[in-house]
Amino acid sequence: MPEKNLAPVQYRVSFRQAENHRCDVEVTVPAEGADSIELMMPVWTPGSYLVREYARQIETIQARDGVTNHPLVMEKSTKNRWVVTTKGVSEVAVRYSLYCRELGVRTNWIERDFAFLTGAATFLTPVDRLDRKHLVRIESLPHWPNVATSLAKVDEDVWTRVAESFDELVDSPILIGDIDIQSFEAGGAKHHLATIGTDGLWNTAKAAEDVKKIVETEQAFWGVVPYREYWFLNLATESGGGLEHDNSTVLMTSRWAMKQKAKYTDWLGLVSHEFFHTWNVRRLRPKVLMKYDFEGEQYTRELWVAEGVTSYYDDLLLARSGLCSPKDYLERISKGISGVQSAPGRLIQPLSESSFDTWIKFYRPDENAINSRVSYYTKGSIVAMLLDAEIRSATQNQKSLDDVMRMLWKEHLQSGYTTADVLRAANATSGKDLSEWFHRSIETTEEPDFTTFLSWYGLEWKAKESAEAKDKPLPPFHGMDVSNQQGKAIVDKVAKDSPAAQAGINVGDELLAIDGYRVGAENLTERVSLYEAGTIVECTMARRGKLLPIKLKLGVQPAQSWTLQRVAKPTDEQESHWKDWLRIREPVQVVAPDKQP
Numbered sequence: 001m002p003e004k005n006l007a008p009v010q011y012r013v014s015f016r017q018a019e020n021h022r023c024d025v026e027v028t029v030p031a032e033g034a035d036s037i038e039l040m041m042p043v044w045t046p047g048s049y050l051v052r053e054y055a056r057q058i059e060t061i062q063a064r065d066g067v068t069n070h071p072l073v074m075e076k077s078t079k080n081r082w083v084v085t086t087k088g089v090s091e092v093a094v095r096y097s098l099y100c101r102e103l104g105v106r107t108n109w110i111e112r113d114f115a116f117l118t119g120a121a122t123f124l125t126p127v128d129r130l131d132r133k134h135l136v137r138i139e140s141l142p143h144w145p146n147v148a149t150s151l152a153k154v155d156e157d158v159w160t161r162v163a164e165s166f167d168e169l170v171d172s173p174i175l176i177g178d179i180d181i182q183s184f185e186a187g188g189a190k191h192h193l194a195t196i197g198t199d200g201l202w203n204t205a206k207a208a209e210d211v212k213k214i215v216e217t218e219q220a221f222w223g224v225v226p227y228r229e230y231w232f233l234n235l236a237t238e239s240g241g242g243l244e245h246d247n248s249t250v251l252m253t254s255r256w257a258m259k260q261k262a263k264y265t266d267w268l269g270l271v272s273h274e275f276f277h278t279w280n281v282r283r284l285r286p287k288v289l290m291k292y293d294f295e296g297e298q299y300t301r302e303l304w305v306a307e308g309v310t311s312y313y314d315d316l317l318l319a320r321s322g323l324c325s326p327k328d329y330l331e332r333i334s335k336g337i338s339g340v341q342s343a344p345g346r347l348i349q350p351l352s353e354s355s356f357d358t359w360i361k362f363y364r365p366d367e368n369a370i371n372s373r374v375s376y377y378t379k380g381s382i383v384a385m386l387l388d389a390e391i392r393s394a395t396q397n398q399k400s401l402d403d404v405m406r407m408l409w410k411e412h413l414q415s416g417y418t419t420a421d422v423l424r425a426a427n428a429t430s431g432k433d434l435s436e437w438f439h440r441s442i443e444t445t446e447e448p449d450f451t452t453f454l455s456w457y458g459l460e461w462k463a464k465e466s467a468e469a470k471d472k473p474l475p476p477f478h479g480m481d482v483s484n485q486q487g488k489a490i491v492d493k494v495a496k497d498s499p500a501a502q503a504g505i506n507v508g509d510e511l512l513a514i515d516g517y518r519v520g521a522e523n524l525t526e527r528v529s530l531y532e533a534g535t536i537v538e539c540t541m542a543r544r545g546k547l548l549p550i551k552l553k554l555g556v557q558p559a560q561s562w563t564l565q566r567v568a569k570p571t572d573e574q575e576s577h578w579k580d581w582l583r584i585r586e587p588v589q590v591v592a593p594d595k596q597p
Contacts, residue, residue: 036086040295191230243274350442
């Protein structure tokens with residue numbers, strides 16, 4: 001529990017070098033009679049499971065007597081820890097300069113127009129005072145009139161904020177600049193869409209209306225609102241991604257996204273995903289993550305629930321919110337299924353292992369990733385979708401995965417959950433033993449069985465067609481991804497066991513010609529389509545400056561399509577199941593924050 005009556009850890013953050021991507025941070029710590037004080041900086045941030053070594057961005061650091069300003073001895077003890085010898089002083093002040101030019105939802109970025117600070121990447125703290133209050137004073141610039149963060153104000157001062165613990169400080173990103181803030185209420189709580197960088201190309205009032213629809217749908221799904229105020233920090237940085245927090249989320253997008261339907265729907269899907277995390281993973285957590293260790297990896301096999309189940313519900317709840325048509329929803333989940341089922345890595349790495357190895361694999365993709373691993377986001381969402389159908393089928397549509405998630409919330413909010421707990425909840429909800437189904441889906445690389453899913457909703461796989469005409473064969477298959485890199489056609493990926501792999505083509509090779517005629521990345525597909533499957537062509541490749549003639553036998557495109565469509569004549573039961581799937585079955589009474597015990 002937070003140490004309420006002890007002196008807080010205090011910070012002062014200033015931006016006199018903003019145009020050079022730097023900020024200055026001073027942390028003041030009461031000595032309280034200690035001979036030394038040890039401070040640390042986290043090496044990772046929750047929600048992004050990779051050791052990022054945030055301390056590498058500290059450029060200069062020094063310790064002084066907080067009262068007299070006399071220097072104190074400070075030594076680095078590990079890669080992310082420093083020990084200050086106090087010499088009997090009453091207060092220690094540590095000042096450091098931080099380089100902030102890593103654009104992402106889990107790092108820091110400072111420039112002329114705005115500053116975005118991630119708690120884990122910004123703040124040092126005493127290792128033995130994590131449960132104390134942490135006070136942050138922001139010294140803004142004249143052209144940065146606003147701050148957006150979930151941290152509470154101190155005495156109504158917008159530039160002074162307080163966290164009840166270091167955990168809350170890490171969990172509360174800060175955005176500073178000229179921010180467009182659109183506010184609304186839902187479920188008895190305040191919400192804010194804080195947008196920066198759109199250059200007037202977004203209708204933020206309309207975006208806030210759409211966000212509100214998502215918020216209300218997800219509040220109704222869970223039946224409880226576990227916060228009093230929530231911030232959507234929306235940065236138009238011509239990049240992407242999101243990161244969840246207890247009372248806020250960070251979203252990165254493009255200033256042009258709202259002008260393009262597909263990209264705007266992607267952004268709404270991101271909002272839906274990150275907001276669902278307010279319940280699933282921020283509060284309802286895998287047991288291993290109930291208490292964060294900011295200095296080391298925490299291995300869990302349950303990210304298929306934390307991220308995969310969330311990935312299933314993000315688009316489904318977008319459809320239930322009325323922001324994604326049933327047709328578009330099928331297209332979106334078809335894309336996810338195709339991505340998994342077309343990747344050879346699905347036959348190599350089980351879902352639970354994908355979660356466990358996230359610290360070394362997921363955030364470090366290379367050219368062989370498609371061949372060696374599977375995503376717990378996308379495959380996890382498929383497993384969740386199929387599990388939902390299994391439960392609905394077993395209970396004649398009386399129960400669903402929705403009920404499983406609400407059961408987990410009720411029973412494991414304080415303790416955290418394991419896969420075994422999820423299985424028990426699924427068994428109790430479905431009334432059947434799903435242990436073999438769980439083992440096959442999560443612990444092995446067996447292909448998913450879509451039979452129940454397809455028949456329950458009246459769906460089928462759309463037949464593959466040639467881009468030109470139905471009666472023409474599909475173009476041959478070669479199995480390599482080629483991109484234009486500075487005018488050269490460079491091989492980026494080679495699929496395992498594909499014709500390109502069997503021919504000996506390597507990642508990094510430059511493709512110059514096919515059968516003696518020049519070819520590039522832009523016309524490779526067109527050129528290959530002129531041949532029939534089974535034809536042997538000669539590819540002229542360049543590898544580290546040496547020309548290589550390589551014989552490539554073109555293969556046959558996989559016949560299986562992973563594009564879903566409704567059957568022509570669904571039964572009355574299938575039509576009922578389909579309609580029920582895309583909306584909340586029974587309205588759930590939302591418990592507002594001020595009504596909760």
